[in-house]
Amino acid sequence: MTDAVEAVRLGRRYGKIWALRECSVAIPAGRVAALVGPNGAGKTTLLNLVAGLIQPSAGSVSRFGQPVGDSAVSLARVAYMAQDSALYPTFTVADLLTFGRKLNPGWDDALARDRLDRLGLPTRKRIRQLSGGQRAQVALVLALAKRPELLLLDEPLASLDPLARHDVMAVLMETVALYGTTIVLSSHIIADLVETCDWLVAVNHGRVQISGGIDELIAEHTVVRGPAEARALLPDRLAVVTETADGRQATLLTRSGPETLGPAWAVRPPSLDELVRGYLGAPDAAALPGPTSIVR
Numbered sequence: 001m002t003d004a005v006e007a008v009r010l011g012r013r014y015g016k017i018w019a020l021r022e023c024s025v026a027i028p029a030g031r032v033a034a035l036v037g038p039n040g041a042g043k044t045t046l047l048n049l050v051a052g053l054i055q056p057s058a059g060s061v062s063r064f065g066q067p068v069g070d071s072a073v074s075l076a077r078v079a080y081m082a083q084d085s086a087l088y089p090t091f092t093v094a095d096l097l098t099f100g101r102k103l104n105p106g107w108d109d110a111l112a113r114d115r116l117d118r119l120g121l122p123t124r125k126r127i128r129q130l131s132g133g134q135r136a137q138v139a140l141v142l143a144l145a146k147r148p149e150l151l152l153l154d155e156p157l158a159s160l161d162p163l164a165r166h167d168v169m170a171v172l173m174e175t176v177a178l179y180g181t182t183i184v185l186s187s188h189i190i191a192d193l194v195e196t197c198d199w200l201v202a203v204n205h206g207r208v209q210i211s212g213g214i215d216e217l218i219a220e221h222t223v224v225r226g227p228a229e230a231r232a233l234l235p236d237r238l239a240v241v242t243e244t245a246d247g248r249q250a251t252l253l254t255r256s257g258p259e260t261l262g263p264a265w266a267v268r269p270p271s272l273d274e275l276v277r278g279y280l281g282a283p284d285a286a287a288l289p290g291p292t293s294i295v296r
């Protein structure tokens with residue numbers, strides 16, 4: 001099956017600064033991919049490149065096998081909810097639905113109205129009368145009603161309360177189940193991603209650190225915990241991503257499957273949060289074999 005997104009040595013520079021560099025990742029169709037990384041890591045830059053809003057300074061990026069920017073057909077298959085979705089403040093929600101209907105051949109008006117109903121958002125309201133969270137919800141409705149095959153969401157949960165975040169994640173799961181949509185969403189809130197996302201791309205300082213299926217990545221890593229004084233006796237073959245010591249205990253995240261290390265050491269798979277925090281806390285650690293390899 002063609003990948004929904006494929007980037008090969010993709011890079012984007014602003015002046016002398018590389019916002020994203022040597023990014024080689026593939027996201028298979030039908031996945032829900034979490035794009036994580038600290039502030040300024042390059043997440044928005046990657047999403048903008050995939051959306052075709054900015055041009056690469058190096059490398060290439062394609063959607064469903066077509067180079068980005070090559071074809072209007074490919075554009076119709078993509079919806080992008082940017083971080084600060086700039087909806088015209090004087091327009092009503094109904095105006096935006098009219099635009100959506102006129103501009104998008106696959107527009108699903110029933111879906112849009114049903115979702116706005118469920119949110120209790122009257123379509124006569126002007127955008128400037130809505131709260132930040134309500135605006136984000138409207139932006140998401142516009143993106144969903146386009147019925148895209150690839151949905152790109154830049155921090156869709158940031159301005160939402162916990163209930164609304166849960167609701168949005170449920171809607172995204174429903175969308176995937178009904179239409180097989182591929183979703184790439186950036187977020188800082190790992191807990192919200194656990195039940196929904198099955199693919200992970202972690203970027204840090206403009207570089208991709210890990211990318212792949214979440215279940216596979218978790219199976220390839222182990223949390224090792226035991227006495228700090230015995231740390232030096234652990235075998236060198238454990239590829240340590242990061243380690244911490246609290247009091248007398250040492251905790252290591254290793255890139256290796258679970259193995260018996262002796263009675264003093266407890267081994268278990270990491271949670272998604274531990275995996276992400278382990279890598280983001282160690283910017284030089286990368287699980288990728290090399291910049292030319294595309295990691296599925």
Ligand SMILES: Nc1ncnc2c1ncn2[C@@H]1O[C@H](COP(=O)(O)OP(=O)(O)OP(=O)(O)O)[C@@H](O)[C@H]1O
Pocket residue numbers: 014018019037038039040041042043044045046
């Ligand atoms: N238009 C621009 N001009 C100059 N530098 C930019 C521009 N856009 C982004 N950058 C820089 O590129 C780097 C990556 O920014 P980006 O917005 O992609 O990060 P991010 O991971 O989305 O961050 P955040 O989580 O804070 O939204 C940052 O150092 C940022 O300052």
